[in-house]
Amino acid sequence: MGSQAGSRRPFPFASPLSFRREHEPINARETAAPPIQARGLLKSFGGIPVVRGIDFDVLHGECLGLLGPNGAGKTTTLHMIACYVRMDAGQLLVFDMDPRRAPREIKRRLGVVPQEDSLDPDLTVERNLTVYAAYFDIPRAQAEERAAQLLRFVQLEDRAREPIRHLSGGMRRRLSLARALISNPKLLLLDEPTTGLDPQARHLVWQKLRGLRQGGVTMLLTTHYMEEAAQLCDRVLVLDRGEVIARGTPADLVRDHVGREVIEIHSAPELSPELVTRLEELADRVERSGDTIHLYFRDGRSPAAALPLLERLDFSQRKATLEDVFLRLTGRELRD
Amino acid sequence: MLAARRVWQRNFESWKRFYRASLVGNVLDPVLYFVAMGYGLGAFVRPIQGEPYLSFIAPGLLAGVAMNSAAFENTIGSFTRMEEQKTFKSILMTPVSITELALGEILWGASKSLLAATIFLAIIAATGLWHSPLDLLLLPLAFLVGLLFGAMALCWTALSPSYDFFNYFFTLVVSVMFLFSGIFFPVESLPDWASAAAWLLPLTHAVDMARALHRGELTSALVPDLLWLLTAAALFSWLAARLLERRLVR
Ligand SMILES: Nc1ncnc2c1ncn2[C@@H]1O[C@H](COP(=O)(O)OP(=O)(O)OP(=O)(O)O)[C@@H](O)[C@H]1O
Numbered sequence: 001m002g003s004q005a006g007s008r009r010p011f012p013f014a015s016p017l018s019f020r021r022e023h024e025p026i027n028a029r030e031t032a033a034p035p036i037q038a039r040g041l042l043k044s045f046g047g048i049p050v051v052r053g054i055d056f057d058v059l060h061g062e063c064l065g066l067l068g069p070n071g072a073g074k075t076t077t078l079h080m081i082a083c084y085v086r087m088d089a090g091q092l093l094v095f096d097m098d099p100r101r102a103p104r105e106i107k108r109r110l111g112v113v114p115q116e117d118s119l120d121p122d123l124t125v126e127r128n129l130t131v132y133a134a135y136f137d138i139p140r141a142q143a144e145e146r147a148a149q150l151l152r153f154v155q156l157e158d159r160a161r162e163p164i165r166h167l168s169g170g171m172r173r174r175l176s177l178a179r180a181l182i183s184n185p186k187l188l189l190l191d192e193p194t195t196g197l198d199p200q201a202r203h204l205v206w207q208k209l210r211g212l213r214q215g216g217v218t219m220l221l222t223t224h225y226m227e228e229a230a231q232l233c234d235r236v237l238v239l240d241r242g243e244v245i246a247r248g249t250p251a252d253l254v255r256d257h258v259g260r261e262v263i264e265i266h267s268a269p270e271l272s273p274e275l276v277t278r279l280e281e282l283a284d285r286v287e288r289s290g291d292t293i294h295l296y297f298r299d300g301r302s303p304a305a306a307l308p309l310l311e312r313l314d315f316s317q318r319k320a321t322l323e324d325v326f327l328r329l330t331g332r333e334l335r336d
Numbered sequence: 337m338l339a340a341r342r343v344w345q346r347n348f349e350s351w352k353r354f355y356r357a358s359l360v361g362n363v364l365d366p367v368l369y370f371v372a373m374g375y376g377l378g379a380f381v382r383p384i385q386g387e388p389y390l391s392f393i394a395p396g397l398l399a400g401v402a403m404n405s406a407a408f409e410n411t412i413g414s415f416t417r418m419e420e421q422k423t424f425k426s427i428l429m430t431p432v433s434i435t436e437l438a439l440g441e442i443l444w445g446a447s448k449s450l451l452a453a454t455i456f457l458a459i460i461a462a463t464g465l466w467h468s469p470l471d472l473l474l475l476p477l478a479f480l481v482g483l484l485f486g487a488m489a490l491c492w493t494a495l496s497p498s499y500d501f502f503n504y505f506f507t508l509v510v511s512v513m514f515l516f517s518g519i520f521f522p523v524e525s526l527p528d529w530a531s532a533a534a535w536l537l538p539l540t541h542a543v544d545m546a547r548a549l550h551r552g553e554l555t556s557a558l559v560p561d562l563l564w565l566l567t568a569a570a571l572f573s574w575l576a577a578r579l580l581e582r583r584l585v586r
């Protein structure tokens with residue numbers, strides 16, 4: 001992350017790069033066909049629709065985030081792009097090619113970090129990379145060199161000769177990322193790449209992914225960590241029950257759907273009805289869930305006016321985040 | 337189709353790490369058969385078609401062992417790679433196609449058959465049963481048997497919801513073939529209907545060929561058996577790829 005002070009809209013988690021598209025002239029590279037063009041994607045499993053007509057493009061060099069509750073259809077969408085699930089209807093072009101006609105050509109350009117761990121337990125850490133490289137017809141010597149580089153990249157070089165079962169969950173995740181990178185892909189499909197990582201490892205992976213994006217790699221990423229989406233994604237798509245329910249830059253989504261500031265009051269039951277009414281007048285929106293009350297303030301309104309009313313209460317004030325957007329759009333009830 | 341060898345190589349890499357343990361089985365298996373069937377049972381059995389019992393059963397047993405190896409590799413082995421280890425899924429995310437994946441698995445199963453048959457042949461030679469250089473042709477035959485049964489096994493794997501279903505495969509397919517394909521007695525000695533049914537068993541054709549080769553008879557009489565095996569191997573390989581596709585690519 002560079003300095004946020006330079007960006008015009010203050011937003012705690014957005015990388016300055018997320019505004020690139022708006023401030024920079026469109027260059028020649030970006031006028032080429034987008035790496036992924038999806039129109040009206042449709043997929044059912046056993047008669048139950050799970051992806052219901054979604055449209056999106058992933059542009060050159062951008063990172064598009066796919067957000068959504070469990071079962072929203074994120075993995076299924078990624079699988080359609082990876083030629084692993086066949087769409088029932090719609091149009092999908094990956095590098096201008098149809099997955100039904102040219103799966104090999106598409107997959108040659110793709111790096112995939114699957115949601116489920118699928119490292120090869122029969123092979124050592126290093127062999128996981130070189131054997132995977134062989135699937136891409138990368139010559140042995142080159143594969144070994146690249147494997148060594150990538151192990152350094154994800155900081156697993158000390159583990160090269162160990163079996164997979166000696167690795168912790170987070171190390172496996174990092175190795176999955178290294179494996180996806182072995183063929184120098186132009187497009188990365190990342191299905192929850194940091195699930196199960198400790199904060200250090202997560203920040204390491206974020207840093208690596210940002211580096212890759214700056215190197216021109218296009219990414220489509222799913223995640224349940226809203227901070228991750230805000231950190232990495234130029235734009236996000238919120239899916240729910242197989243449909244796109246919102247899209248935009250993280251900053252725009254936050255501004256449009258929740259506003260700027262949030263006050264969380266943790267002891268809702270202690271609040272008198274009169275106080276709640278008063279707060280409702282001051283805030284743009286008041287939302288109650290369990291024993292927490294959320295007050296949302298848009299640009300025009302200031303939370304300062306509410307503070308004196310909350311003196312004795314257990315509350316906290318913070319900036320609105322993508323997480324607020326997500327909960328606002330998809331509700332607070334559990335899915336699945 | 338070339339990428340099938342990448343899948344083969346992956347299995348070879350994995351096998352290399354544990355090969356000593358699996359070689360023990362490859363050696364012990366034929367030795368046990370020889371001792372039990374040849375020296376034990378054989379002591380009570382008259383020569384068949386002019387051959388001592390051990391010499392009569394040896395080539396058929398080699399074909400049977402080849403069948404077992406591939407059948408095992410492409411059921412338990414392939415199923416583990418597919419379901420437990422998610423190896424097939426990760427391979428399908430690479431340029432390798434599902435047909436190449438299936439072929440690579442089948443070729444690997446056949447390679448295990450070839451290995452088992454090579455060890456078996458060495459034991460045949462060591463026990464003084466070696467007849468002629470034609471015995472060497474038992475090895476490509478074992479590879480072909482491996483292709484056929486590997487393909488059949490992979491079809492079963494693609495249809496199996498769990499490991500339990502392999503019991504049916506081993507009882508209904510593998511054991512039946514092992515007992516009724518003419519390894520231990522000439523198929524002609526069965527009632528007519530049964531010997532006609534035996535013709536339908538793929539292993540019968542392999543045992544016929546193996547026995548003829550062992551006797552030094554390389555004649556055009558083997559051509560129908562050979563065609564039978566080649567055709568069945570090709571058909572089942574194609575079917576295995578389609579069934580895997582149906583299971584994995586939703
Ligand atoms: N192979 C399958 N057969 C039947 N149903 C499936 C299959 N794969 C996915 N589904 C169903 O499709 C829906 C979408 O699943 P998907 O994996 O795409 O969700 P997701 O957004 O990735 O969820 P999560 O955040 O939990 O990973 C779910 O209801 C799931 O049960």
Ligand SMILES: [Mg+2]
Nearest residue numbers: 074075076115
């Ligand atoms: Mg998922």
